[in-house]
Amino acid sequence: MEETSSATMKAAVGKDYGEIRDMVEVVDDQPRPGTPREGYLVVKVLACALAPGDNRVLSGRTKMVQGPPAFPYVIGGDVCGVVHEVGENVEGFKPGDCVVARFFTAGPRGGLAEYYEVKATLTEHKPKTLTPVEAASLASSGTSAYIAVENTIKEGQSVLVLGGGGGVGTMLVQLAKRKKPSFLAVTTAAPKVVQDLGVADHVINYEQENWWEVAEITDQAPFDVIIDLGQGVSAWKVARKYNLLKSRGQFLTFVGDHHVLWAQGIFQIFQSMGPPLWRSAWTPCIPGVPTFRWQLDGLPDKREPLTNLFKLVDEGGLRVVLSNGSPFPFTTDGVQSAMEQLATRKAHGKVVVKVAEE
Ligand SMILES: NC(=O)c1ccc[n+]([C@@H]2O[C@H](COP(=O)([O-])OP(=O)(O)OC[C@H]3O[C@@H](n4cnc5c(N)ncnc54)[C@H](OP(=O)(O)O)[C@@H]3O)[C@@H](O)[C@H]2O)c1
Structure with a gap:
């Protein structure tokens, strides 16, 4: 790839809050990160995974908690790249190392660019068995999946995953299978994607x-654990109405009460976050x-979840699933198409x- 001058770089930016086709553009005049701060590294990005x-962030729906400090801002936060420069007090990394890193800002930003300053504590060496495109995809979605499974599922429990075909x-579902569940059921609009992973006892x-x-x-109900990746409060209500969870079972949701989170003002934050947070507070206190x-x-x-996950990947048995069309090209149309696919x-x-060849 042809590089821009040393002061500027190519990057995919959000010009303002709004629609993907109106506001997302790949430009070549963004300031390139200089010498990394203490505890940080600058990497030359090879691939950036979107979430x-x-x-x-682009929609502005969560601007009160995730909004970028200024426009234009660089989109993307999860990358695989090659270490370009190492900041002070960073151990274990040197220029030329291929690494994976996730964002450290309130919302993902800064990664879909030729260069990206990343935090050393959120960076790990790329798993040897994955390509940079595959490895980038694990940065925060793999970390989230790992933490959810570790904190929720115990060996031998029965597990139902709602929406197992997405990025997380x-x-x-593969990490859940490693806990040797007594039964693992998965719902998805993409049965073949999940069946091909070969981990579910039943796919719906x-x-x-x-x-x-x-x-x-x-027949299997009540389950020990239900993990919801996309449905929201209706799944919690159904699980309770039909007694699908044991009395001390766990319902873990990634989306709160609705997959569209609004946080543009105090009232909206309270409206969309209040009920699920309140439910998280009272349910552990009530027997039954x-x-x-x-x-x-x-x-x-912490780097630890990424380190543990990469160990499992390199030991074999965990597959990375890319969406149709991935990897998308690092062009305005490519980035817009990638974000539109996610929006579906x-x-x-x-x-x-x-972003670049190895
Ligand atoms: N990506 C990250 O790094 C990350 C980190 C922490 C939290 N999260 C949150 O976790 C959620 C999932 O993220 P993702 O990256 O996996 O998103 P994604 O790749 O866009 O996947 C969307 C998910 O929603 C499910 N879904 C869509 N419609 C559904 C419906 N009607 N009923 C049940 N499930 C439905 C999909 O299930 P099928 O594909 O199986 O149909 C899929 O699992 C998001 O809310 C995200 O903000 C993501």
């Missing part, structure tokens, strides 16, 4: 059947009621943009 958070879901197409009425679900938990996007400032919520696998 629903990238569309949320395809990794989460939620677009064709009511998952709570399927014999394999009612399953526990409701919401995995919010804020991930810990039917990308099925990770949406990745290839």
Whole structure:
């Protein structure tokens, strides 16, 4: 790839809040990161994985908590790249190392560019068995999946995953299987994607059947754990109404009460975050009621989940699923198309943009 001058670089930017086709552009005049701060590295980006958070930031729906400090801002936060420069007090990395890093800002930003300053504590060496495009896709979605499974599922429990075909879901169901569940059921609009992973005991197409009425679900119920990657409060209500969870079972949702989160003002923050947070507070205190938990996007400032996940990847048995069309090219149309695919919520696998050749 032809590089721009040393002071500027090529980057995909959001020019303002708004629609993808109006506001997203690949430009070549963005300031290139200089010498990294203490505890940071500058990497030359090879691939950048996108997530629903990238569309949320652009939409302005969560501007009060995730908004960029100024426009234009660089889109994307999860990358695989080659270390270009190492800041002070960073150990274990040197120029030329191929690494994976995730964003450290309130919302994903800064990664879909030729160069990106990343935090050393959120950076790990790329798994040897993955390409940079595959490795980028694990940065925060793999971390989220790993943390969710570690904190929720115990060996031998029965598990139901709602929406297992997405960027987080395809990794989460594989990690869930490693806990040797007594039964693992998965709902998805992409049954073949999940079946091909070979981990589920039963796969249900939620677009064709009511998952709570399927014999394999009612026969296995009540479950120890339900993990919801995309449905929201209706799944919690159904699980309780039909007694699909054990009395001390756990319901973990990634989306709160609705997959569209609004946080443009105090009232909206209260309206969209209040009920699920309140439910998370009272359910653990009432005997006989399953526990409701919401995995919010804020991930810990720790490398450990990424290190553990990469070990599992290199030992074999975990597959990265990319969406149709991934990797998208690093052009205005390529980045817009990638973000549009994500917006459908039917990308099925990770949406990745290839920024440069290795
Ligand atoms: N990506 C990250 O790094 C990250 C980190 C933390 C939290 N999160 C949050 O986790 C959620 C999933 O993220 P993602 O990256 O996996 O998104 P994604 O790749 O866009 O996947 C969308 C997910 O929603 C599911 N879904 C769509 N419509 C559904 C419906 N009607 N009923 C049930 N499920 C439905 C999909 O299931 P099928 O594909 O199986 O149909 C899929 O799992 C998002 O809310 C995101 O903000 C993401």
